[in-house]
Amino acid sequence: MVRGLRPVYAALILAGSAVLLAACSHAKSIADGGPARLGMVTDVGGLGDRSFNDSAYRGLLAAKDNLHADVAVLQSKSASDYQPNLTVLANKEYDLIFAIGFLMAKDVNEVATRYPARHFAIIDAVVDQPNVASVTFKEEDGSFLAGAAAAMASKTHQVAFLGGVDIPLLRKFEAGFAAGAREIDPTIKVAVKYTGSFDDAAAGKELSGVLFDQGADVVFVAAGKAGIGAIDQVKTRPGDYVIGVDSDQDALAPGKVLTSMIKRVDVGVFRLAQETVAQKLPSGHLVLGLKEDGVGLTAFQYTKNVMTPDRIATIKRLRAMIIAGTIKPPSTREELAQFKPVPLGR
Amino acid sequence: MTGLSGALLALVTLTLVKATPLIYAALGGVLSERSGVVNIGLEGILTAGAFFAVVATAASGNPVVGVAAGVIAGALLAAILAFAATRLGVDQIVAGTGLNIVAIGGAAYGLVVVFGQPGASREVPNLGPAGETVLVILAFAIAAALWFALFRTPWGLHVRSCGENPRAAEIAGIDALRTRFWAVVIGGAIAALGGVYLSLAELDLYSDGMTAGRGYIALAAVIFGRWNPFGALGAALFFGFFAALQYSLQRAGIPSELMQALPYVAALVALTGFAGRVRAPAADGIPFEH
Numbered sequence: 001m002v003r004g005l006r007p008v009y010a011a012l013i014l015a016g017s018a019v020l021l022a023a024c025s026h027a028k029s030i031a032d033g034g035p036a037r038l039g040m041v042t043d044v045g046g047l048g049d050r051s052f053n054d055s056a057y058r059g060l061l062a063a064k065d066n067l068h069a070d071v072a073v074l075q076s077k078s079a080s081d082y083q084p085n086l087t088v089l090a091n092k093e094y095d096l097i098f099a100i101g102f103l104m105a106k107d108v109n110e111v112a113t114r115y116p117a118r119h120f121a122i123i124d125a126v127v128d129q130p131n132v133a134s135v136t137f138k139e140e141d142g143s144f145l146a147g148a149a150a151a152m153a154s155k156t157h158q159v160a161f162l163g164g165v166d167i168p169l170l171r172k173f174e175a176g177f178a179a180g181a182r183e184i185d186p187t188i189k190v191a192v193k194y195t196g197s198f199d200d201a202a203a204g205k206e207l208s209g210v211l212f213d214q215g216a217d218v219v220f221v222a223a224g225k226a227g228i229g230a231i232d233q234v235k236t237r238p239g240d241y242v243i244g245v246d247s248d249q250d251a252l253a254p255g256k257v258l259t260s261m262i263k264r265v266d267v268g269v270f271r272l273a274q275e276t277v278a279q280k281l282p283s284g285h286l287v288l289g290l291k292e293d294g295v296g297l298t299a300f301q302y303t304k305n306v307m308t309p310d311r312i313a314t315i316k317r318l319r320a321m322i323i324a325g326t327i328k329p330p331s332t333r334e335e336l337a338q339f340k341p342v343p344l345g346r
Numbered sequence: 347m348t349g350l351s352g353a354l355l356a357l358v359t360l361t362l363v364k365a366t367p368l369i370y371a372a373l374g375g376v377l378s379e380r381s382g383v384v385n386i387g388l389e390g391i392l393t394a395g396a397f398f399a400v401v402a403t404a405a406s407g408n409p410v411v412g413v414a415a416g417v418i419a420g421a422l423l424a425a426i427l428a429f430a431a432t433r434l435g436v437d438q439i440v441a442g443t444g445l446n447i448v449a450i451g452g453a454a455y456g457l458v459v460v461f462g463q464p465g466a467s468r469e470v471p472n473l474g475p476a477g478e479t480v481l482v483i484l485a486f487a488i489a490a491a492l493w494f495a496l497f498r499t500p501w502g503l504h505v506r507s508c509g510e511n512p513r514a515a516e517i518a519g520i521d522a523l524r525t526r527f528w529a530v531v532i533g534g535a536i537a538a539l540g541g542v543y544l545s546l547a548e549l550d551l552y553s554d555g556m557t558a559g560r561g562y563i564a565l566a567a568v569i570f571g572r573w574n575p576f577g578a579l580g581a582a583l584f585f586g587f588f589a590a591l592q593y594s595l596q597r598a599g600i601p602s603e604l605m606q607a608l609p610y611v612a613a614l615v616a617l618t619g620f621a622g623r624v625r626a627p628a629a630d631g632i633p634f635e636h
Contacts, residue, residue, distance in 0.1 A: 046554060048457065048465010075464070077451070166602045193593070194602040199555030201466075202367075202548050206360060210593045213356050225553050228466060232549055 039089035043101030059269025133282035140176030142295030144329035147180025160216035164223035204229030365586025367540035371564030372578035374537025381529030386442030389561025390449030395541025420538020428530035466553035509627035
């Protein structure tokens, strides 16, 4: 019985010594004059989503190039990888560990409690711990502008929102988009559908096809990798557009992606990296909106034929009105039901 | 009136699009299980088919080469399961699960190696609308051919007897292990076409997780279709129909999760209705040794 278990014990001892070794390998920290060490854990979307995680990674690479930080990325294949990945980086004494995505909120909370001397940053969620900085975005503000642009470009007076998974974060995109469309065209029809997954590119293609078939001619896609399928769909549909999300997706199908509602996760990551390099370890809650360039639209580089200078000027005016607080884009369906288009004025 | 017929046509088209990868995977599963090997690895085989089809197309510039590569990759992956199940006598569920992990992890790593970027490959030339139609029709043709092979040829009788009672088959002079091995390998080749359809017909790239559980739904289709090729075909169409239906019915106000559960609720209801009559091949999933 015990003899049979010997290989198991051997493996356990090996694993244990590996952990010890990892814990002992001590790099010079910023306090001792070494470079800042920045770690990042992606959510299940992973690198290569051409969207949210990729944007965070760009921020990290910018910190590497401009701030000479040491960087490391651990990708998560499933939700059960979050805690182990965070713990590995905490053990390796990274100065700041980024958790990309609200899915990791609970895990960050636990790991931050276990490692009070380490610092963490979470994107898209608020974790109330002294050693955690939280970064959230006003997605509803950027999505409002996307909705306005969609309503301007629509000839059928129908636009649509295609989300990944029906969760409060995605409803901020949905509500802001619908309100923005109504701001331009109060009687416009806004269809809403969800793929149910951030991975299923085929579902993204099929559902965007359904939305176009049902009469929408501009679809705002906020569905991670499933959105790749929607961009594939629009390529074969003259007169129809999609609006990209998170990263600048305009060049993925030039002229067919009306604009992208970029969410500058990279800006958030880079700002916290800067604070870390300045040995001011970040904490608290950072909210990035239009004013901070945390969210916004791309410059309509390939779609100037529909987005005339007049229309772009209107988008700019709306942006200014949101920053000034004259327009408050809704962030939930309840707020959307209460939303009344604000007179644009001159 | 045209609006209604247009909507119906769209529903039928979408049903076929949703069903095709399921049909291939389920047919692969039927052949494998008829021979007595449960293939939990269908998800991994779909992944391998989708991934290698894109890699070979990127390398050759010809999507037809991609189709061949995807099919071969599926057959080779299934051969691992077949070897483990027939020669090593390991638990088929464990081996199949391992297959899924290897294929999905391997494809994720392969993206970095081959395309230099994680997450998704670059776009490659795909089969186009004509090629997509051919793959849809081929799914039906393979269902018919598999039915004929299983129930009207000596080889089919051998396969089925190995799934019911491999000992008796051996006594009758059939090499049960060899028969099982090839049934699983051919099943893998068929199932891989489902992955090829996803990456080279419907889309034009491979992205991580793009099979999104279709291999597991196909397993349900195998059972729902009572281990019969035409049954599996019908079950896959049934799932495809309800998936397509929920796409058109989804709208603001109704929780979308509820609509997304529709195909599976429909399957549960249907399965309960058939419960008394469902019977797996008697030796399905049981390792056999000479």
